[in-house]
Amino acid sequence: MQQRAVRTREVLLRAAAEVFDEVGYTRASITSIVDRAGLTAGAVYFHFKSKEGLARAVIHEQAADLQFPQGEPGLQRLIDMTDYLAVEMQQNTLLRAGVRLAVEQNEADLHEYAIYEWWAERFREELVAARARGQLLPSADESAFASLLVAAYTGTQIMSQLSTKRADLPGRISAMWRCLLPALAPADVIRQMTTSATAAEARA
Amino acid sequence: MQQRAVRTREVLLRAAAEVFDEVGYTRASITSIVDRAGLTAGAVYFHFKSKEGLARAVIHEQAADLQFPQGEPGLQRLIDMTDYLAVEMQQNTLLRAGVRLAVEQNEADLHEYAIYEWWAERFREELVAARARGQLLPSADESAFASLLVAAYTGTQIMSQLSTKRADLPGRISAMWRCLLPALAPADVIRQMTTSATAAEARA
Numbered sequence: 498m499q500q501r502a503v504r505t506r507e508v509l510l511r512a513a514a515e516v517f518d519e520v521g522y523t524r525a526s527i528t529s530i531v532d533r534a535g536l537t538a539g540a541v542y543f544h545f546k547s548k549e550g551l552a553r554a555v556i557h558e559q560a561a562d563l564q565f566p567q568g569e570p571g572l573q574r575l576i577d578m579t580d581y582l583a584v585e586m587q588q589n590t591l592l593r594a595g596v597r598l599a600v601e602q603n604e605a606d607l608h609e610y611a612i613y614e615w616w617a618e619r620f621r622e623e624l625v626a627a628r629a630r631g632q633l634l635p636s637a638d639e640s641a642f643a644s645l646l647v648a649a650y651t652g653t654q655i656m657s658q659l660s661t662k663r664a665d666l667p668g669r670i671s672a673m674w675r676c677l678l679p680a681l682a683p684a685d686v687i688r689q690m691t692t693s694a695t696a697a698e699a700r701a
Numbered sequence: 702m703q704q705r706a707v708r709t710r711e712v713l714l715r716a717a718a719e720v721f722d723e724v725g726y727t728r729a730s731i732t733s734i735v736d737r738a739g740l741t742a743g744a745v746y747f748h749f750k751s752k753e754g755l756a757r758a759v760i761h762e763q764a765a766d767l768q769f770p771q772g773e774p775g776l777q778r779l780i781d782m783t784d785y786l787a788v789e790m791q792q793n794t795l796l797r798a799g800v801r802l803a804v805e806q807n808e809a810d811l812h813e814y815a816i817y818e819w820w821a822e823r824f825r826e827e828l829v830a831a832r833a834r835g836q837l838l839p840s841a842d843e844s845a846f847a848s849l850l851v852a853a854y855t856g857t858q859i860m861s862q863l864s865t866k867r868a869d870l871p872g873r874i875s876a877m878w879r880c881l882l883p884a885l886a887p888a889d890v891i892r893q894m895t896t897s898a899t900a901a902e903a904r905a
Binding site: 521522523597600601602603604608609610613634636637638641642644645647648649650651652653655656658659660669672673675676677678679680681 | 725726727801804805806807808812813814817838840841842845846848849851852853854855856857859860862863864873876877879880881882883884885
C-alpha cells in the first residue's frame with residue numbers, strides 16, 4: 498500500500514477501536530466510525546470490507562501499540578509483561594477494544610480463536626526462557642501454564658472490568674501471581690521476583 | 702406466587718435460556734422467547750418486565766439446575782465440582798446461557814458482577830474446608846485462590862468454546878488443575894486427588 502493508504506487504514510482502525518471500546522460491537526455503526534475518523538464509508542469498504550472486517554482487524558491488531566518490557570527473557574519479564582498489560586488495559590484503546598471484542602465475539606459471530614493462541618505463545622516463549630535459565634520447577638509444563646495464564650488473565654480482566662472498570666486490575670494481577678508462582682518456580686527464585694505489588698511496597 | 706405462576710416463570714426462564722444460548726442477547730427477541738415457551742408477551746412483562754430482566758434472571762439463576770457432587774467438603778469436592786461444571790457446560794442450557802450472558806454482558810449493558818462473587822464464594826467454602834482438613838499449603842490464600850479459580854475457569858471456558866465448542870473443556874479443566882495444584886497443596890495430598898483425567902486413566 499502507498500503511504501497515504503497505510504495512514505488511512507491506521508486512522509480507521511483506531512477510530513473503530515474507540516467506538517467498539519465505548520459501545521461494543523452491536524451498537525457500533527460504520528457511520529460513527531467514519532465520522533470519528535473524518536473519512537467516508539468508502540474508506541472502510543476499501544480497507545476492511547465491513548464492520549465485521551473492522552472488528553476482526555481490531556482483534557488481530559490489539560497488540561500493535563504495545564511496547565513490551567525489555568530485559569532478560571524469563572520469569573521476571575513474563576511478570577513484567579502482565580503488569581504492563583494491566584496498566585495498558587486502562588489507557589490503550591486499541592488493546593482494550595481488541596480484548597473486549599475477543600471476549601464478546603459470540604455476539605458478533607466472529608469465531609476468532611487465534612488471538613488467544615498468539616498470547617499463549619508470547620507467554621510460552623518467556624516460560625521456555627525461564628526453563629533454560631533454571632527458574633522453573635521440574636513439574637511445571639510451559640505450554641499448559643501459558644494457556645492457563647491467558648485464561649486466568651482473560652477472566653481476571655472481565656471481573657476487574659465489571660467490579661471496578663479495571664481500576665483494580667494491576668492489584669488483581671499481582672494477586673494472581675502470588676497464587677500461581679508457587680506452582681511454577683522454587684521458593685528461592687520466587688524471592689528474586691518483583692511484582693507490581695512488591696515494587697509498590699519497596700517504594701513505600 | 703401461586704403454583705401456576707411459578708410454573709409459568711420457570712417455563713419462560715428456560716425458553717429464554719435456550720434462545721440466549723443459541724443467538725446471544727442482541728439477536729434474542731421477546732417474540733422468539735414467548736413462542737418457544739408457548740406463552741404470550743404479557744407473561745414476560747408480568748414476571749421479568751423486559752428482555753433485560755430475563756437476561757438478568759438467566760445470569761443470576763444459572764446454577765438453578767445444578768446438582769453439585771456430594772461427598773466430604775474439601776479439595777477433592779472442589780475438583781469434582783469443576784469437573785462436573787465442565788460436563789454441565791456441554792449439556793445444561795440454563796448454565797450455558799447464564800455463563801454466556803455473564804461473559805458478554807457489556808453488549809447488553811448489564812453490569813452484573815455478583816454472579817462472579819457467588820461462584821468465588823462457593824469455591825472458597827471448599828478451600829476453607831480443605832484448610833480445616835490440613836490439605837492446603839500454609840502459603841495458599843483461600844480467598845485469592847477462589848477468585849483466581851473463577852477467573853481461570855471463565856477464561857478457559859471462553860477459549861474452549863471458541864476452539865472446540867467446549868468439546869475439550871473437561872480436558873482443559875484437568876490441565877488447569879495440573880498447573881494449579883502444586884501451588885495449593887503438598888505433594889502427598891495431590892497424590893490422593895482424582896481429576897477427571899486421572900479417573901479416565903484409571904478406567905483405561
